[in-house]
Amino acid sequence: MKAVDEASIQDIHSLLNVAVVGHTNTGKTSLIRTMLRSTQFGEIEDGAGTTRHVERATIFAGNEAILNLHDTPGIEDSHALLRQLQAISSRHKTLSSAEILEKFISTTSIDDPLEQEAKVIRQVLRSDVLLYIIDVREPVLEKYLVEIEVLSKAMKPIIPVFNFIAEHTEELAVWRKKLAAFNIHASLEFDTVAFSFEAEKRLYQKIQSLVELHYDRLQKLINHRAKAWDQLCLSAAKRIAELIVSVACYRENKYRHNDNIADSTAAQKLKDFVRKAEQRCLRDLLGIFNFSENDIALQKIPVSNGQWQLDIFAPGVLKAYGLDVGSAALKGAAAGAGIDLMVGGLSLGAASALGAIAGTGWSTFRRYGKEIKAKIQGTQWLCVDENTLQILYLRQQQLLAKLMHRGHAACHADQIDTAVPSASEKLPNNWPAMISILQQNPAWHKPSTSRNQNPQYQEIEAKLIKALLESD
Ligand SMILES: Nc1nc2c(ncn2[C@@H]2O[C@H](COP(=O)(O)OP(=O)(O)OP(=O)(O)O)[C@@H](O)[C@H]2O)c(=O)[nH]1
Ligand SMILES: [Mg+2]
Structure with missing residues (x-):
């Protein structure tokens, strides 16, 4: 056991060392957390001087250590730092710029005002690459340029990483x-709290x-992360498909003596089932992507205390998702928003239920005659109506997009929260046919071997997953 420990320690020492540096409060620790996929690393606060010491974290591809990241305290007084270096340089004219930096760290005591800066410089000299994190919301002040000037004295490759890029394209250009x-010239845009797998990949490629020497190891990491990312997205899409199936297949027995569908106990039970199913799905999706409350707030995902802020059966929900409020209101008058009547195994559609009940005209009867007969004789069920299923799908689709693109989603939060343009375009192909099949297979509402092996079910599940991943 000891030998293994020693081997891995040695391994860690031979790794590529990347120092994450920059002005204070630019998101250095946040970047490392994102790269580690962990909210446990370091301290993060909206204020200067949060990180006080250099802290190391190792990134693995599976069990293999790939590189060390070193979080550093923020640089606070670059002007004083530069003055100090110039003073050393004038005293020791033959020293190279890196040697001047060495001299600086060896002569800076613990209680020196530049103690933090000395910690940064020490780590910079011990690292192979520097990631220089920039808060692009800040104007390009002299003090930042001085920071870059000082860091470049270490003669290490510097990769600037632009953070807080959402809605700051002009500043970015400056x-x-x-x-x-x-x-x-080679820089990266990387919203640190926000995560984009592509941006991360570009960072490793850069x-x-x-550092050619570490090319293969880094490639292993890129491949490993790509695979893990694909799997993550796939499990999320699978989870959503499961929600859609379970809700579409769900039926609640309607007792015939209660004619008011909207207020019946069966309708309440059905609604309750849908709300809970969606809530469970939300919890699972956030879990899959390791999202914290803070991420939810940053992404402006309309969720509080683990629940969607807008109830799926609330009157405003149709409008919020760009669905036809007019026709839905008519349907709602018959059956109660979100609920449909199913007779003899077929969903009548709430509007036709209205027609059947009120006895409106021959055409309705001709179309639904059989069902109406069954309605009189047979068992009636309540199921979720078409609109609700659409909203359910669209809402999860948006959530998935936000989870997959934390950063980019954050730039368009208002747009995404309030309106979904052309909702119907975003539904999977053959959506009505799929839903109709699901509604006729109530046994599929829970996973079972026979369901999961059913080719028709498999086809629907695959189509839903494909549509969800493609819509991204
Ligand atoms: N919206 C948004 N907030 C971010 C982003 N990156 C960091 N933050 C926030 O910015 C603040 C500072 O982040 P830190 O990671 O502590 O910054 P730091 O550079 O490590 O700070 P020091 O250790 O004090 O130098 C925190 O409140 C973060 O939540 C980002 O990409 N987008
Ligand atoms: Mg920090």
């Missing part, structure tokens, strides 16, 4: 231009191009 003056 930053790029300024950095070009330092001959730093490091790969700068």
Whole structure:
């Protein structure tokens, strides 16, 4: 056991060392948390000077250690730091710039005002690559340029990482231009709290191009992460498909003596089932992507205390999801919003239920004659109506998109929360046919071997998953 420990310790020492540096409060610790997929690392606060010491974290591909990330305290006084370096340089004219930095750290005592900066510089000198994190919301102040000037004295490759990029494209352009003056062209946009798998991949590729020696190891990490990411998205899409199936297949027996569908106990039971099913799905999805309450707030996902803020059966829900309120209101008058009547194994559609009940005209009867007969003679069930199923699907689809693109979603939060343009376009192909099959297979509402092996079920599940992943 000891030998293994020693081997792994040695392994960690031979790894690529990446220092995450920058001005204070730019999101250095946040970036590391994102890269580690862990909310446990370090301290994060909306204020300067949160990280006080250098802290190491190792990134693995499976069991294999790939690289060390070093979180560093934020640089606070770059002007004083530069002055100090200039003073050393004038005293020791023959020293190289890196040697001046060495001299600086060896002569800075624990209670020196530049103690934090010395910690940063020490780690910079011990690292192979520097990620310089920039808060693009900040103007390009002299103090930041001085930071870059000081860091470049270490002669290590610097990759600028632009953070807080959402809605700050102009500022981003200014930053790029300024950095070009330092001959730093290769930069990355990376919303740290927000996560985009593609941005992360580009980050590793950039490091790969700068430190050839570690190319293969980094490639292993890229491949490993790509696979894990695909699996993550697949399990999330699968979970949503399960929700849609379980709700579409669900039926509640309607007792005939109670004619008011909307207020019946059966309708309440049905609604309750749908709400709980959606809530469980939400919890599972957040769990799959390891989302915290903080992430939910940052992404403006309309969820509080683990529940959707807008109840799926609330009157405003149709409008919020771009569905036809007019025709739905008519249906609602008959059956109660969200509820449909199913007779003899077929969903009548709430509007036709209205027609049947009120005896409106020959055409309704001709179309639904058989069902109406069954209605009189046979068992009646309540099921979830078409609109509710659409909303259920669209809502999960949006949630999935936000979970998959934390950062990008954050830039368009208002748009996403209030309106979904062309809702029907976003539904999977053959949606009505799929729903009709599901409604006729109430036994599928729970997973079972016979359901899961049924080719028709498998086809529907695959179509739902494909549509969810493609809509991204
Ligand atoms: N909206 C948004 N907030 C972010 C992002 N990155 C960081 N933050 C927030 O910015 C604040 C500072 O983040 P930290 O990660 O503590 O910054 P730091 O650079 O480590 O700070 P020091 O350790 O004090 O130098 C926190 O409140 C984060 O939640 C981002 O990409 N988007
Ligand atoms: Mg920090």
